[in-house]
Amino acid sequence: xxxxxxxxxxxxxxxxxxxxxxxxxxxxxxxxxxxxxxxxxxxxxxxxxxxxxxxxxxxxxxxxxxxxxxxxxxxxxxxxxxxxxxxxxxxxxxxxxxxxxxxxxxxxxxxxxxxxxxxxxxxxxxxxxxxxxxxxxxxxxxxxxxxxxxxxxxxxxxxxxxxxxxxxxxxxxxxxxxxxxxxxxxxxxxxxxxxxxxxxxxxxxxxx
Amino acid sequence: xxxxxxxxxxxxxxxxxxxxxxxxxxxxxxxxxxxxxxxxxxxxxxxxxxxxxxxxxxxxxxxxxxxxxxxxxxxxxxxxxxxxxxxxxxxxxxxxxxxxxxxxxxxxxxxxxxxxxxxxxxxxxxxxxxxxxxxxxxxxxxxxxxxxxxxxxxxxxxxxxxxxxxxxxxxxxxxxxxxxxxxxxxxxxxxxxxxxxxxxxxxxxxxx
DNA sequence: GTCTATATCATGATAGAC
DNA sequence: GTCTATCATGATATAGAC
Numbered sequence: 197x198x199x200x201x202x203x204x205x206x207x208x209x210x211x212x213x214x215x216x217x218x219x220x221x222x223x224x225x226x227x228x229x230x231x232x233x234x235x236x237x238x239x240x241x242x243x244x245x246x247x248x249x250x251x252x253x254x255x256x257x258x259x260x261x262x263x264x265x266x267x268x269x270x271x272x273x274x275x276x277x278x279x280x281x282x283x284x285x286x287x288x289x290x291x292x293x294x295x296x297x298x299x300x301x302x303x304x305x306x307x308x309x310x311x312x313x314x315x316x317x318x319x320x321x322x323x324x325x326x327x328x329x330x331x332x333x334x335x336x337x338x339x340x341x342x343x344x345x346x347x348x349x350x351x352x353x354x355x356x357x358x359x360x361x362x363x364x365x366x367x368x369x370x371x372x373x374x375x376x377x378x379x380x381x382x383x384x385x386x387x388x389x390x391x392x393x394x395x396x397x398x399x400x401x402x403x404x
Numbered sequence: 405x406x407x408x409x410x411x412x413x414x415x416x417x418x419x420x421x422x423x424x425x426x427x428x429x430x431x432x433x434x435x436x437x438x439x440x441x442x443x444x445x446x447x448x449x450x451x452x453x454x455x456x457x458x459x460x461x462x463x464x465x466x467x468x469x470x471x472x473x474x475x476x477x478x479x480x481x482x483x484x485x486x487x488x489x490x491x492x493x494x495x496x497x498x499x500x501x502x503x504x505x506x507x508x509x510x511x512x513x514x515x516x517x518x519x520x521x522x523x524x525x526x527x528x529x530x531x532x533x534x535x536x537x538x539x540x541x542x543x544x545x546x547x548x549x550x551x552x553x554x555x556x557x558x559x560x561x562x563x564x565x566x567x568x569x570x571x572x573x574x575x576x577x578x579x580x581x582x583x584x585x586x587x588x589x590x591x592x593x594x595x596x597x598x599x600x601x602x603x604x605x606x607x608x609x610x611x612x
Numbered sequence: 613g614t615c616t617a618t619a620t621c622a623t624g625a626t627a628g629a630c
Numbered sequence: 631g632t633c634t635a636t637c638a639t640g641a642t643a644t645a646g647a648c
Contacts (some may be wrong), residue, residue: 199556213577219515220430220462220511220514221513222430222431223430223515259576261533273450277529299510299514300514302510302511302514302568302569303510303511303514303515305430305507305509305569305571305572306428306508306511306568307431307511308425309571309575312571313572313575315574316576322462322576322578323576323577328596333408337481340602342595342598342599343591345588346588346591346592346595346599347434349562349565349566349573350562350595350596350599352565353561353562353564353565353566354557354558354561354562355563356561356562356565357557357560357565357568358557358561360449360514360565360568361510361513363514363517363520364513364517364520364521364524366525367517367521367524368529368530368531368566369553380553380554383551383554384554387550387551387554387558388558390550391554391558392603393552393604393606394548394602394604395594395599395600395602395609396602398432398600399607
């Protein structure tokens with residue numbers, strides 16, 4: 197299943213990942229991938245029949261990597277607040293290790309989402325149980341009442357978005373100070389956890 | 405400055421906006437823009453020397469439209485909480501009217517951010533006064549202490565991100581039920597305002 | 613499996629008639 | 631200003647030798 201290191205196939209996959217992530221499907225050039233892999237164009241087509249196939253292989257690999265780590269947390273039986281905290285930690289952990297994935301996914305999502313849809317279906321991704329889980333915690337009074345979908349989207353937005361807009365964030369807010377940007381990302385997990393918990397904690401003081 | 409309606413130039417700009425926003429710079433085809441405008445390719449080059457020039461004209465127009473509406477709110481002299489509420493309202497208002505802009509900007513941002521940087525510089529966009537403004541409110545005890553940059557990013561993330569991932573949100577969460585998705589977007593402003601205010605309100609009960 | 617050489621095609625851009 | 635016809639380039643993809 198997984199190509200061995202040092203094999204040509206492995207080298208192609210690594211090269212393709214770099215180029216596709218940097219340039220996207222339409223921006224990537226087969227010549228560039230071949231150069232990066234140290235082989236010629238013809239070999240790309242020998243191993244992967246077309247550019248599209250190669251692209252799908254890369255995309256699929258990225259999802260396969262990140263997805264299980266997150267579902268594992270979501271299916272634990274912790275209480276809702278610590279589950280949220282664990283989710284944010286796990287998510288930010290992935291994002292800091294692979295900061296260019298959100299930009300890549302975002303670009304392809306808005307170019308042609310059908311490939312992503314296929315993967316979603318293939319992996320049987322279904323957020324409904326998560327929403328139900330959140331709703332139960334609300335009904336038990338553990339956190340404030342709100343639409344679970346909005347809560348989930350709020351959390352995911354705060355995790356992913358700063359990575360998806362990395363270039364503009366770096367330029368506008370941090371004046372290209374890379375270290376400051378990395379520090380900022382490193383702080384995100386704690387900030388988001390605190391922010392979310394504050395927002396959803398049940399407060400008996402104010403009954404609107 | 406602005407092209408008159410019914411003029412060829414205007415038709416080109418409208419067509420180009422549609423195609424560029426839908427397909428992005430690299431995905432868009434000059435032929436498709438010409439077809440959409442009801443003219444031929446040669447005329448595109450007569451009015452705008454190159455594809456790149458045409459693209460810049462469109463991109464610039466989009467920023468010019470949205471940016472002033474937001475800065476106006478930010479420079480008002482309301483107190484911080486109502487300023488945040490006004491900002492969220494104004495932002496969501498723009499996004500609901502032009503739901504495909506975030507996906508477009510996100511794609512181009514991750515393809516070649518230099519164009520955006522130029523616009524940022526040209527418009528003199530600088531978030532520092534906003535951060536300072538937030539910090540002052542914190543020091544006055546109006547809201548809890550936190551890094552203003554994180555607070556700003558949190559708010560913007562929750563506003564924009566759901567639009568940037570519209571296709572996957574529509575498919576995964578709403579099973580392609582367009583009406584449900586529109587309702588969801590319509591609820592966002594109220595949800596975000598409440599969420600943020602809850603998160604940053606000063607709570608004397610719990611002193612951690 | 614790997615290479616060189618080439619086929620095939622689509623695109624952005626231009627020349628020149630009207 | 632608008633059109634038709636065409637160029638030049640660069641892309642994916644394939645054929646065939648080794």
